[in-house]
Amino acid sequence: MNTENIKKQILEMEIAALEKWNKGNPDGYLAIYSPDFTYFDPFQEKRLDGFEKIQELYESLRGKGSVDRYEMIDPVVQLSGKTAILTYNLISYAGDDVYKWNCTEVYHLNDSNQWKIVHNHWSLIKPLG
């Protein structure tokens, strides 16, 4: 597969998982996280390490999210060999609330020739205003 097709595939994987997440369904992301997955978000005191930790967190959030619509801003995939770094800004609209995010997803092509996310970092855009 050529570079542009791989970048397109990564982006499609992310959008599919994100759109499930926006309906409170974490299964899209959980299906593509690797066993050695690491994770940062603005609600954790420290990094989460390993699939079981993120599974536990996401199960506790199942059914709770409801994003009405979103804008994915300037997604870029930095592809190099078996690693694809996807970064984007995300604006999520939930009722009267607006959430503004920085997102880093590091995808890796594993030995079974499947792209999996090995690291994810979510943070708020200008959290202190």
Added chain:
Amino acid sequence: MNTENIKKQILEMEIAALEKWNKGNPDGYLAIYSPDFTYFDPFQEKRLDGFEKIQELYESLRGKGSVDRYEMIDPVVQLSGKTAILTYNLISYAGDDVYKWNCTEVYHLNDSNQWKIVHNHWSLIKPLG
């Protein structure tokens, strides 16, 4: 070089750049950022793309930082082929202020056999308290 030695090398590169940064000197990081570098921090409205953008930002901050001491918490390097994802939590002490960070650095071994940072994401730990 074996896996453990590469991980050690990545960590040493990061610590060397960070310790310069803590004295207001961005040259350590600027020397190891790639041309296609991408960047998030809590003060930007959106992702910064490309070496020139981060150079401009860092030059504007030159001489302004002064971190007295820091704790790098649980650094982990996820190494796979030519990509090394370094993640850690960082507590920086500057006078009476304490800053708490999540940090992602994605290092890539380039065609000149040099490890360079292709993506960096800094965010605050629990920014909303």
